[in-house]
Amino acid sequence: MTGKEAIEEPLTVIAPDGGVNGHDPGLSPEELRRCYRTMLTVRAFDETCLKLQRSGRIGFSIPNEGVEATQVGAASALRRTDWVFPSYRDFGIALHLGVPLVEMMHNMFGNGLDNARGRQMSVHFTFLDPVHFVSISSPIGTQIPQAVGAAFAARSRGEDTVVLTSFGDGGTSSLGFHSGLNFAGVWKAPVIFLCQNNGWAISCPASEQTASTSYAAKAVAYGLPGVVVDGNDLLAVRAAVVEAVERARAGGGPTLVEVRTYRMGGHSTSDDPRRYVPAEELARWRARDPLARFEKFLAAQGLWTPGEGEAMRAEARRDVAQAARLAERAVSPALETLFTDVYAEVPAHLRAQGRYLFDLAARRGDAVAGGGEFPL
Amino acid sequence: MTGKEAIEEPLTVIAPDGGVNGHDPGLSPEELRRCYRTMLTVRAFDETCLKLQRSGRIGFSIPNEGVEATQVGAASALRRTDWVFPSYRDFGIALHLGVPLVEMMHNMFGNGLDNARGRQMSVHFTFLDPVHFVSISSPIGTQIPQAVGAAFAARSRGEDTVVLTSFGDGGTSSLGFHSGLNFAGVWKAPVIFLCQNNGWAISCPASEQTASTSYAAKAVAYGLPGVVVDGNDLLAVRAAVVEAVERARAGGGPTLVEVRTYRMGGHSTSDDPRRYVPAEELARWRARDPLARFEKFLAAQGLWTPGEGEAMRAEARRDVAQAARLAERAVSPALETLFTDVYAEVPAHLRAQGRYLFDLAARRGDAVAGGGEFPL
Amino acid sequence: MTNLTLLQAVTDGLRTAMRADPSVLVFGEDVGRKGGVFLATEGLQAEFGPERCFDTPLSEDGIVGTAIGMAMNGLRPVAEIQFQDFIFPAFDQLVSEAAKLRYRSGGQYSAPLVIRTPYGGGIRGGLYHSQSGEAYFCHTPGLKVVVPSTPHDAKGLLLAAIRDPDPVVFLEPKALYRTVKGEVPAGDYTVPLSTLREVRAGGDVTVFCYGAMVPVCAAAAETAATAGTECRVIDLRTLLPLDEEGVVEAAKRTGRVVIVHEAPRFGGLAGEISAIIAENAIEYLEAPIKRVTGFDTPFPNTLEHHYLPDERRVLDAIELVAGY
């Protein structure tokens, strides 16, 4: 007798020629094109944010180039009533579930219309509707046990809501991974653990993150099913997540899905991956671009032509540019937001600190912004 | 292809009739009898400490009844130059590696001769020789990554020292388990992870600690070999640990050894296991007493008769009683020990606090001990 | 009204909260079958079932992390950390997550949870079953920190904490669990957070304290009174958010202040209290602001009674500031 075994042979659906030999993605032509459109928007968002950061108009961004199929494939398996506990590299999940672009841009600029009131660094999104896309925090892995708790709560009310939490290869070394997966296993909580193995944790290669033969194999330690999926294949990711979601809704408990993809950009707009990423490795993955892969599939289905693709890409760029323009014009957060939302009610000591700050500004003028740059 | 598999069929050597069909334990008759003698001393120590605690002469003790074979079997596989990062239920490991009984009793009484100067609760031993039996702390699992670091250091000097760290079934849920095994896997550190699955984490049954099919299976998550051993079979434990030690010395890296045994006493002398342990479960394990098992083996080898056993048991009890008498008579720790060993040198503010305390005692008399009882 | 120990009052508070609100649940290590190592949750699993009172695997990070997720999604988790000394594996979830969730999400998400945990010395628990870590939590904006010292407050403050919209660290003075008894209303009531309690009236010296130090200070005050020094003893009860105006006002009344806690002095809460007074009432002070605290060392075992502030030490400080 041996421990539960993880399936480490990556699941693939879309062949290099775009064929899927009979696989039914379970999506209408419109939905398939919407998946493609979301991926285009994610990429356009990346391009725009890089320009904005380079020109100093936003401080920081996180590239999603290369992981679009993972984000959209996973999102396509969820309902809006489900909850997402994301990491900072899950832009496409929120977008595909219906969060308006401009709301994300408000966050990128940290302006007064940002849901987080400009309190967080950019890409640390928080959304309550149309979907619970839970406030992202920087510490790696903390969202994992939280997702398990939220799933426990949903089930305790008899809902069939499932919770998807996403993290990277580096995230598997965090405390939250260990406690979260262990509690989920014991509680049979309706959670999908989406491990996005994108090859790197900043400059630490996935191969040095653990001696485990795969990240999916870590499921064995918690008595969960674990699978590996080709993350550049939108339909494969979708298929694996759909299966995990169905298991969770049916009371079958959690699943660990390891998605094999690649971070084609740097860790962030402040990172220079050429310091550590082998050029040939990057080239190998560029040849496996998830968008090109999906275009081949759509073309084979008669749902895509280069011309249509170009038109959609231009449209996506326009949408993103438009959202950026709106967000850049928006007001800055009000000074009061320094003291609100620390507690449900502003306590006496924070009211006093607020009065002091306003009085100080009146007597000695406003504070001036410094020039510090984010290194990563 | 699947993840490394753990061997979950428990390794056994000593048959119910005491036979080992040809297995060579690799120990001389004297050494075999010494193993037995150590187990007797462990049990005598338990009995004495329970009496001492009940009569209020010590505050607290941790029963080892049931896990003696695990402790001695593991210790018998080590050299005195190896390091041990133990838990609080590893009394027999220190004893078998040559730590004098009286030194342990000094700790049980928290007296001035205790290596820890009476600063720690009893059973929180610390020894530097004859073996590095590293200062035990109460927080579960913290010793695990420390053991990995100590092993890394030994190897960095080219030593063939190995490090054994011991923890319980509950300990596998700790942060230290996750970080320690993961780092050890990546570093191929010469460490033996001894997981003592004794059925319970205080009142939490091993079955509720994790959904994993075994604790050994958790090795898969870190790319380590994992094995399960019958922990009431001294020779089986020894065989498994010897194999792990040889692998580590040879540069083959760490091993996770899950030992299946049973905590026949309560969690501690303050715990009442009848509140939660099913009587029949206890009875089942009492029938598998590790001492009786080893006696059968020794008898089969012509190394033991009931008479000899009785004589040795009486001798063990005398030794323990003698050590207790000495320790109880020893002086209490000096007041200065409140302020020393916080840093290598006593800093100014602690010298000042010490002066204050002495001056206060001079002016207002000594502090009086309170009557608080330890609940667990 | 019934006469209960502080421990029984905690259990009564939990039972009352669980009866009043089905979204309240209790979990942690050994709180189910065993009823907690101090038996604070005894009988709850029997009454409310294993769905609402259960044991968890041995991970404080998991306990607090899952509690946050539950609280985000409509439950009112009351998690027990077996000893405050063992809360540190959950420190990241408490400090980085529970404390900051409402702020960083612009109020979209919050974590109305309670972490109950026994703290302090007096049971011969050594380094790891005796610590008083309140200062760590008090320096963490977004958390609330509550410490009862009587059975009445233990139940009333616990009920207030469970119904509070923000995360509360509820520190239970284990030394008082069975040593103090008092009248406790049978029904449902709350003691509002962030309010001080006058333990004893007196016009000469103000003594600030909380938790297990309250009876010690009260006893010292009685002894001081026999020598003619009348102390006003204030139980802070809620350490964060603290009633700072109340503290300043109480300091001004006597101009002579003693602050007492078990935790080490350096960086302890007494420093904050002292600084609030030195910032807002300096001209009223007629003596040094005296602190009586644990020493700046780990917590000892055999000599713990020399480490813990006792009546002797508090009295010494009272006489010093009174006679200054």
Next chain:
Amino acid sequence: MTNLTLLQAVTDGLRTAMRADPSVLVFGEDVGRKGGVFLATEGLQAEFGPERCFDTPLSEDGIVGTAIGMAMNGLRPVAEIQFQDFIFPAFDQLVSEAAKLRYRSGGQYSAPLVIRTPYGGGIRGGLYHSQSGEAYFCHTPGLKVVVPSTPHDAKGLLLAAIRDPDPVVFLEPKALYRTVKGEVPAGDYTVPLSTLREVRAGGDVTVFCYGAMVPVCAAAAETAATAGTECRVIDLRTLLPLDEEGVVEAAKRTGRVVIVHEAPRFGGLAGEISAIIAENAIEYLEAPIKRVTGFDTPFPNTLEHHYLPDERRVLDAIELVAGY
């Protein structure tokens, strides 16, 4: 002597320590190939090889836990925590283990390690790349806490910390990494721990500060001087063990005190400094002890310049106590 930034001085200190002692090694997240996210360890892997400078898996608990074991067994680990905000997963290893090992083992075992970590605001890093957690470490007996504010001290204090027999948390003011430059001796030297540094002489007001607040306070002092108020600015440098006699003596000299740090006020180190003074120099005080600190909230992002103490706020406090 060479003119280096504070960041270069840190790297120089690490290189000097590694050259002098083969048991010194440097590890953490991204410190190898990449040379650290701030490039503080740049070039070390190239010079000393991956055995002495290497990356670890993403676990602060593992980093500090293994560092303790290495230190116990003869190595001198210098571990980097990428941002101080991410040290909390290692809080248990730091507080329960590194800080208490020598004490609980009667001196048989000790953990002479250094945890280097960038702290503080000024880089638009938001809640989790800006915090100043020194008070958490300062309330932990057994740890030493060091904060340099000049290139010279950064190298000299780091070398002293690496050679110190006890565990040191070495907090590097990231806001000063590239903004301050100064003369740094080329060779090997140490700046003794637990000593204060006079940044500026002055007889009217004493300003205590450390880390990134030192240049802010120095600038405010210059401005105050133009209006006739001379401030004595003291850089605390080592927060634990603090030179308390030095602090008290400095407070007595002027009788007017301002204490400045970035961390939130409540439970912050300024409270401790204030209390030490109110306990030992009350009769010398001629004004309230003023604290200028971060607000009692999480760290903001867009508005961080309103949160951080600046020259305006320090000057305001100086004038208040000077004119009291």
